[in-house]
Amino acid sequence: MKRPEFGSLPFNKQSTTPTNTDSQANKKNEQETVTDKPLYTGRYLIKLIDGQDCRVVRKVLESKLGFKVACSDDFKDIAITEFGIENSDALIYKDLGIALIDGEEQQIKRIQSATTNFIIEPEKIVYLPGDIQGVPDISSTWGLRATKVIHSNFTGKGVKVAVLDTGLDLQHPDFTGRQIHAESFVPNEAVEDLHGHGTHCIGTACGKTDINHKRYGIASDSVIYAGKVLSNQGSGAQSWILNAITWAVKNGCKVISMSLGSKVFPGQSYDLAYERVAQYALSKGCIIVAAAGNDSIRSQNVFAPVGSPADCPSILAVAAIDPDFNVADFSNRSINPTGKIAIAAPGV
Template structure:
């Protein structure tokens, strides 16, 4: 069973700091940090196997340098922070500094499991008819949970959609290929992502899953004390959609069925991590030649809040290196009640492609965040994200869940098809995806350029 804590309404920080240095003057930035803070010893990612910095280093108080990104992760006291801020302004230093945040796997839109167990006292009070003081988010979750439970009880199998349930305007029954792959025209594409490296940075992967027995899989954990084996489910599900195929008896559910898989565990089995671990995963993926990085994770952003300057530099550097980062927009909205929340961090960076979610009827999913904040924070594309069937850790093997987390790997897999077909990378690959999108009669705030479509 998936175990993801509700994403806090306000950003949480770890006490450490991220420092991004200018491309053209990395050495000057390193020297400036040393002069202002006294920090001179770094654990360099380039000194580790596969340029993947060890998880225990990330968990320590040691200073870290992610060489591919030009980003430092530093443990600084307040005097050091003030000194570096002062030097940055007075000496016009080529760097950006910000607190390191706590990042979560974006909770699926299934509050029956995610919300109810967290507040048993509230549930007992509701059952007893007592007046209680709970948040709007909780009440929303309780309502949706009951609707979800009714739906599960009316189905023959809670993990699968009924075999006779066909989607509007979808020609092939979903017992053979999922509705998401049909809506994105993956079913009619002759490309498979062969030769393309796709990194999925999440809760890891079930490395013994039988559907991936003959696939090229590289895995790495950036979580101290945990292997890359997925003890959560979220990561395996996302990898299944982006990079999987189908099992002996399942529908086809994966987009790029022959791509090379790079499974980076940047979130724990509890579904939480930090910016440092995620950036270390990006560093590893770029160093190992991944053309696409898929990230179904994030932290909430408030209306009017700007994007991370560190991640924006990372996004730009990745594009120049030929790597496209694709991230989930977030599931914080409640569109049934006209509540739309802004795109989450880090998907709100202009140089990271932000993905919203829609349902089978090509309507925006009620939970999908929108492009509300100026200068960044836009939705770039939308993809299937409601009732998505995909891989799950054994023994369940498959599961059906919802979220922009599920929409994002659809686009990542489609990007691999384009990369195989056209040779496009980085910004060029971004342009190919946007130009091929199916335009929808919906606000660009919610769907960006439209519904992602596979290369034909």
């Protein structure tokens, strides 16, 4: 299977129009909107209609196109990675009713004509949230006081927490002695965080104290699962997110945190692949928390919808508030019917 492409061209309707999207509103809004970042990897996700058997997809791919098809069952004891599927043309996520495929336009059309039991959509590119300006003279630990973590008896002891991001600085002194499990889903990149965002997020969620013994983390006694799903440049493929969530759930994580996403347009529905994996996680006792996104400029009446995957009904979407408990100027808003903010938390 070819690796995902992260080209420099922006979205344009001639070359990257979604195939068989969930609604006409999705197609219209995406075609009329231009973004400065590419939206799709060049691969596709087949999403089975509820109740359909994965064998239907496998039969079509093998008989109609001669594809070599891998299955998530082939990875029972190891994580699914690009290296593991490089000799396949497709990967079926059996528990999710989804398949990742590498196909040309004519092959995609042949699949569409074979059956109406599924929809086909482009695989999304996922990015870190937009850069935001910090507020000067504000203690970085004000969130601990606001959430009353400092005086809480709960430390997350023994709870497995997965943070899916740009990885972790494994040599960082703040994590010395901590129980850490790490996996990279980014081809040709180790889990080592050369960007910094992942280490920052893991510190916020699971950190304890810095070298000056100043407390800054929340679940200070938790077991850390660091999944690298974004490259050192801060971008990744949607399937890497699916692979990492599956990995975290299979390893017994109770919380999965993601400060990442893809742009969502007004009128666009949630992504069925993300919703399926979120339902799978919930069925195993794991909750997924995701950033609502940083694409708004509220002071200028610019409001962006909750991003993907946070806009899924089964994922907890988190907005940001400042030290005065006002919604952060950059924080996205509940605009689309299915993209609702679940909670707001310190984020400035």
